[in-house]
Each structure stands twice: as structure tokens, then as C-alpha cells.
Amino acid sequence: MQNRSVGVTQDRRTAFVAIDTCGGGNNFMAIVSGVYEDDGTLLIIAADTTPVTSDRQLEDEIHSHAAGLRAMLGAYTEMVSVIEANYGGWVQASRVARLLDDHKPTAHLTVDRETSATVERRIGVFTTAEVKERMxxxxxxxxxEDKVAFASVARFSRDGDRAELLNQLRRCEYIYKPTIDSATKARRRVISGKMNGKNDDMAxxxxxxxxxxxHYYNTRERGVVRR
Known part of the structure; x- marks a missing residue:
């Protein structure tokens, strides 16, 4: 990854906010936000990570991150959330989305495609083993392709968060979980950076x-919830 000596202009129309919600215990919540350049480069503009020990802390972290993005991007850029729903399910993802909605314009990715006229699509995405491999x-x-960079004005809420993001990416590797897959009777092989008590939330x-x-660009109407 490289530093890109450009700022983030306020004429952008879309920024993405990826949120790995806290799974409790020693796990951390992480928020990494970015914009895509015209050439397909992913420009990282903000990142936060912290253990979440209370509802108030979760709210404060999300509001702080979103407020910083809004100040950086201006009043008209739509912030599109990508909220992991593995822990807490659709309910937790929807709650996180409500907090982001205080900083509209916002939209939220959903893996729901077809619902009835009376049922709203649920907000959030799931990172199954197959999806994690695609990610x-x-x-x-x-x-x-050298298409990931930090913006020159990238915002990190804590000293060392930038280095921690890079370290977590380096630590990720394939491991075998001790649990046995009920279908194959084999140990599951997964991507993780949680060895030796470390975290991989930012990664x-x-x-x-x-x-x-x-998926936002390919299925913009079917794959997005706006409230």
C-alpha cells in the first residue's frame, strides 16, 4: 500500500463505510471507510478500531467516525454502509445503520434481493467462509495492481491505527479451526489473523x-436500502 498525495474533494457522490461489529470478549469493532477513484483505486480515508464494552461506546464510535467523514466529504456525498451481520444478525446491523442515519445522506447494503411488498429488506452482509475467500x-x-492507497488526509482516531491496519493485513493467513465441520467431518480451513491473541477486525x-x-454498483437498486 502507498500514500497517495491527493486530498479527498467534496464533489464526490459515494463513500463506503465498512463496519466489523464487535463480537464480544477480546474482539474489537472496526470501521474502515474509503472512496473509489475513477481508475478503480480504493482510497482509504478513515479507520477506527476499539474494543466495545457498552452501548454508549458503540454509539460514540460510530457517530465520531461518521461526523469526521461528513466534515471531510461535504454535505452531499452519500455514505454507503457495509455492515457485517455475523454477530448480532440483522437487528444489530439495523441498529448500527440507524446511528449512521443521523449523518445523512446514507444508504445501506443488503444481501436481500426479493421481498414481499410488506416486508423491508434487511440491512447487512454476512462473511461466510466462501464470501471471506472472495473478499x-x-x-x-x-x-x-497497486490500486489501494491512503489518502493524504486520511483520518485515524488513535495513534497507531494506521500501523495496526497494515500489521493485521500481514498477519492474515489460512488456519484450521479446532471445530469439526458436521458435513465433511473435517476441520474447517479459514482465513484469520487472530493467532496468539491478536485481532483481525480492521483486516x-x-x-x-x-x-x-x-455489488453496490452492479445491483444499485436491489442491493441498497435507503430510509
């Missing part, structure tokens, strides 16, 4: 940011 592949492609958010925006 990894897409981020690796961007990195190989997961980064992979989400590399993968899910494609």
Missing part, C-alpha cells in the same frame, strides 16, 4: 471494503 481475493487483486473491514462495493 480476500478481491483485496489481493487490488494490492497486486476484515478492509476486505469488506474491497469486495462489497462492486
Amino acid at each position: 480476500r481475493h478481491e483485496l489481493q487483486r487490488l494490492l497486486r 476484515v473491514a478492509m476486505m469488506m471494503l474491497a469486495y462489497w462495493p462492486v
Whole structure:
């Protein structure tokens, strides 16, 4: 990854906010936001990570990140959330989206495609083992093509968050989980950076940011919730 000596102008119309919600215990919540340049470069503009120990802290972290983005991007850029729903499900993802909605204009990705006229599409995405592999592949492609960069005005809420993001990306590797898959009777092989008590929340958010925006552009109406 490189530093790109350009600022983030206020005439952009779309920014993506990837959120890996906290899974409790020693896990951290992470938020990584970016915009896509015309040449396909993913420009990282903000990142936060912290253990979340209360509802108030979760709210404060999301509001702080969103307010910083709004000040950076101006009043008209739509912030499109990519919220992991693995932990807390649709309810938690919808709650996080409501907090972001205080900083409109906003939109939220959903994996729901078809619902009845009386049922709203649920907000959030799931990072299954298969999806996580696709996310990894897409981020690796961007990195190989030298199309990931930090904006010169990138905002990090804490000293060391930038270095932590890079370190987490370096730590991610394939591991075998101790649990046995009920269908294959084999140990599950997954991508993780949580070895030796480390966290990989920012790396997961980064992979989400590399993968899910494609679905926004390809299925803009069917794959987005606006409230």
C-alpha cells in the first residue's frame, strides 16, 4: 500500500463505510471507510478500531467516525454502509445503520434481493467462509495492481491505527479451526489473523471494503436500502 498525495474533494457522490461489529470478549469493532477513484483505486480515508464494552461506546464510535467523514466529504456525498451481520444478525446491523442515519445522506447494503411488498429488506452482509475467500481475493487483486492507497488526509482516531491496519493485513493467513465441520467431518480451513491473541477486525473491514462495493454498483437498486 502507498500514500497517495491527493486530498479527498467534496464533489464526490459515494463513500463506503465498512463496519466489523464487535463480537464480544477480546474482539474489537472496526470501521474502515474509503472512496473509489475513477481508475478503480480504493482510497482509504478513515479507520477506527476499539474494543466495545457498552452501548454508549458503540454509539460514540460510530457517530465520531461518521461526523469526521461528513466534515471531510461535504454535505452531499452519500455514505454507503457495509455492515457485517455475523454477530448480532440483522437487528444489530439495523441498529448500527440507524446511528449512521443521523449523518445523512446514507444508504445501506443488503444481501436481500426479493421481498414481499410488506416486508423491508434487511440491512447487512454476512462473511461466510466462501464470501471471506472472495473478499480476500478481491483485496489481493487490488494490492497486486497497486490500486489501494491512503489518502493524504486520511483520518485515524488513535495513534497507531494506521500501523495496526497494515500489521493485521500481514498477519492474515489460512488456519484450521479446532471445530469439526458436521458435513465433511473435517476441520474447517479459514482465513484469520487472530493467532496468539491478536485481532483481525480492521483486516476484515478492509476486505469488506474491497469486495462489497462492486455489488453496490452492479445491483444499485436491489442491493441498497435507503430510509
